[in-house]
Amino acid sequence: xxxxxxxxxxxxxxxxxxxxxxxxxxxxxxxxxxxxxxxxxxxxxxxxxxxxxxxxxxxxxxxxxxxxxxxxxxxxxxxxxxxxxxxxxxxxxxxxxxxxxxxxxxxxxxxxxxxxxxxxxxxxxxxxxxxxxxxxxxxxxxxxxxxxxxxxxxxxxxxxxxxxxxxxxxxxxxxxxxxxxxxxxxxxxxxxxxxxxxxxxxxxxxxxxxxxxxxxxxxxxxxxxxxxxxxxxxxxxxxxxxxxxxxxxxxxxxxxxxxxxxxxxxxxxxxxxxxxxxxxxxxxxxxxxxxxxxxxxxxxxxxxxxxxxxxxxxxxxxxxxxxxxxxxxxx
Amino acid sequence: xxxxxxxxxxxxxxxxxxxxxxxxxxxxxxxxxxxxxxxxxxxxxxxxxxxxxxxxxxxxxxxxxxxxxxxxxxxxxxxxxxxxxxxxxxxxxxxxxxxxxxxxxxxxxxxxxxxxxxxxxxxxxxxxxxxxxxxxxxxxxxxxxxxxxxxxxxxxxxxxxxxxxxxxxxxxxxxxxxxxxxxxxxxxxxxxxxxxxxxxxxxxxxxxxxxxxxxxxxxxxxxxxxxxxxxxxxxxxxxxxxxxxxxxxxxxxxxxxxxxxxxxxxxxxxxxxxxxxxxxxxxxxxxxxxxxxxxxxxxxxxxxxxxxxxxxxxxxxxxxxxxxxxxxxxx
Numbered sequence: 001x002x003x004x005x006x007x008x009x010x011x012x013x014x015x016x017x018x019x020x021x022x023x024x025x026x027x028x029x030x031x032x033x034x035x036x037x038x039x040x041x042x043x044x045x046x047x048x049x050x051x052x053x054x055x056x057x058x059x060x061x062x063x064x065x066x067x068x069x070x071x072x073x074x075x076x077x078x079x080x081x082x083x084x085x086x087x088x089x090x091x092x093x094x095x096x097x098x099x100x101x102x103x104x105x106x107x108x109x110x111x112x113x114x115x116x117x118x119x120x121x122x123x124x125x126x127x128x129x130x131x132x133x134x135x136x137x138x139x140x141x142x143x144x145x146x147x148x149x150x151x152x153x154x155x156x157x158x159x160x161x162x163x164x165x166x167x168x169x170x171x172x173x174x175x176x177x178x179x180x181x182x183x184x185x186x187x188x189x190x191x192x193x194x195x196x197x198x199x200x201x202x203x204x205x206x207x208x209x210x211x212x213x214x215x216x217x218x219x220x221x222x223x224x225x226x227x228x229x230x231x232x233x234x235x236x237x238x239x240x241x242x243x244x245x246x247x248x249x250x251x252x253x254x255x256x257x258x259x260x261x262x263x264x265x266x267x268x269x270x271x272x273x274x275x276x277x278x279x280x281x282x283x284x285x286x287x288x289x290x291x292x293x294x295x296x297x298x299x300x301x302x303x304x305x306x307x308x309x310x311x312x313x314x315x316x317x318x319x320x321x322x323x324x325x326x327x328x329x330x331x
Numbered sequence: 332x333x334x335x336x337x338x339x340x341x342x343x344x345x346x347x348x349x350x351x352x353x354x355x356x357x358x359x360x361x362x363x364x365x366x367x368x369x370x371x372x373x374x375x376x377x378x379x380x381x382x383x384x385x386x387x388x389x390x391x392x393x394x395x396x397x398x399x400x401x402x403x404x405x406x407x408x409x410x411x412x413x414x415x416x417x418x419x420x421x422x423x424x425x426x427x428x429x430x431x432x433x434x435x436x437x438x439x440x441x442x443x444x445x446x447x448x449x450x451x452x453x454x455x456x457x458x459x460x461x462x463x464x465x466x467x468x469x470x471x472x473x474x475x476x477x478x479x480x481x482x483x484x485x486x487x488x489x490x491x492x493x494x495x496x497x498x499x500x501x502x503x504x505x506x507x508x509x510x511x512x513x514x515x516x517x518x519x520x521x522x523x524x525x526x527x528x529x530x531x532x533x534x535x536x537x538x539x540x541x542x543x544x545x546x547x548x549x550x551x552x553x554x555x556x557x558x559x560x561x562x563x564x565x566x567x568x569x570x571x572x573x574x575x576x577x578x579x580x581x582x583x584x585x586x587x588x589x590x591x592x593x594x595x596x597x598x599x600x601x602x603x604x605x606x607x608x609x610x611x612x613x614x615x616x617x618x619x620x621x622x623x624x625x626x627x628x629x630x631x632x633x634x635x636x637x638x639x640x641x642x643x644x645x646x647x648x649x650x651x652x653x654x655x656x657x658x659x660x661x662x
Contacts (some may be wrong), residue, residue, distance in 0.1 A: 152387040
């Protein structure tokens with residue numbers, strides 16, 4: 001393991017200069033400080049106080065997701081993470097983050113200079129600067145709903161879409177449905193592609209027809225249903241599985257607007273079970289992601305990676321919550 | 332949570348009879364004892380001393396796998412599990428098990444009467460009696476290389492076959508190979524099917540032809556290579572990815588027996604990286620499953636399930652170990 005002296009030798013500067021760079025002292029230039037940090041990361045330097053403890057500081061970085069109040073999607077994820085991390089004697093910082101911040105600060109050096117031993121990243125987009133840097137990071141990192149190939153320091157957690165979609169389709173088949181559509185979310189998202197493949201696999205396994213026009217992409221917002229629901233109904237769909245609950249709430253509205261009753265004429269299933277889903281009219285049947293569990297799983301997985309267990313994917317069980325937006329197919 | 336009194340009321344017997352049944356006292360009949368245990372399991376009873384502790388006794392059940400000495404496949408899996416479990420203050424018992432034992436003892440009642448709070452099952456076969464019972468068990472259970480659908484108390488851990496096979500095929504493609512076969516293991520095994528699908532996905536993603544005759548099933552033993560290698564060579568295969576290292580060692584032998592040199596004429600890749608693989612002639616390029624990590628992952632996952640985090644699948648990163656059985660394709 002590299003020491004401060006090793007870094008000083010490599011850079012041809014004094015030990016105290018390296019120490020200043022690592023500790024954020026004000027009397028060295030920002031450029032030299034960055035060089036010290038970059039070199040420290042490259043050489044695998046870990047601060048002594050961090051080496052001496054068996055636990056340490058973790059950071060949850062959160063982007064594109066509300067988390068401040070209990071009805072928001074991210075709230076329980078953070079709560080679950082903390083519930084699992086505190087008994088294991090970790091400190092947890094929550095930091096909302098922007099694309100601009102990621103461009104200004106390198107991930108590894110930001111982690112090192114703040115003394116974080118690992119991070120949980122929630123809500124990041126594929127084009128984010130830090131996601132690109134995760135291909136080579138040496139910092140234990142766990143991602144919610146994003147997957148980085150091959151780097152043993154990075155792991156992906158989420159809900160098992162394949163099991164969830166299959167549960168939904170089996171429920172619909174048991175109700176007599178055969179013409180089942182998938183109103184999916186945004187293209188070019190890993191989760192969207194996963195749910196699409198899960199739909200194809202499940203429909204095929206049940207000997208039901210699959211074709212492109214039955215599984216349109218849209219967006220993960222209620223308004224996006226407007227462009228697709230009438231088309232799916234005109235194809236004869238008796239049931240629509242939606243990429244998330246917001247899209248499902250839009251689909252409910254569009255069915256009514258097109259003169260179809262839910263669930264008498266059309267069954268609708270969502271994904272996520274956000275708090276509002278039970279309050280919709282009719283209350284939504286949906287595939288629940290348990291967000292407290294997701295947060296705990298984020299911690300347990302990060303803790304595994306910190307302990308040199310290179311988790312690739314850790315997926316939780318979804319749970320089909322049957323409410324009133326699904327019913328037997330109309331004769 | 333059910334108490335001893337609840338069980339007594341349900342069965343119409345005294346509290347002391349229930350207590351005797353749960354504690355293995357000799358002065359009640361075996362039949363009544365089984366009824367007490369069955370009812371306790373059904374009602375979700377947990378012994379008080381178990382409720383009061385935050386950790387407890389775990390059992391590793393092992394079948395169809397050698398584990399007594401360091402060069403055997405199971406040894407490091409058990410070692411890794413214990414390395415992760417002891418710091419978390421769990422006791423770990425290792426119990427080899429047979430199909431006959433599983434028929435004689437129900438899984439849930441065996442766990443309850445021995446006071447185990449969770450189990451890690453290694454090497455079980457699909458037709459084992461306990462695997463069937465896992466569909467409904469209420470005991471936190473983690474399986475190595477077996478998957479039970481839908482029961483939130485049961486999780487599956489293993490190595491990510493998709494990433495491993497893809498690494499192998501990318502390595503071969505970089506060496507100029509295009510005619511790549513998969514000599515797979517036993518049909519009707521979850522892992523065999525996973526590796527087959529991984530091969531199909533990876534070949535397709537690289538625009539290489541996939542057909543049935545290029546991916547025969549065989550068995551996970553060296554001798555099974557004899558029935559297939561000559562056929563694959565006559566099809567023009569320049570590289571053979573094998574279902575495990577034993578099969579790869581057989582394939583090495585068969586190539587030589589058919590007048591083909593490895594790696595000059597044919598490249599061979601195994602799966603597992605068992606200790607003998609580095610000693611083969613030539614030393615085997617293979618997809619490593621890190622067995623210490625698998626054991627630790629088994630514990631971390633079981634610990635998650637005990638903490639009500641319903642893990643479906645927790646997959647580790649494989650690592651391609653490049654030795655001398657692969658080389659550039661012959662011109």
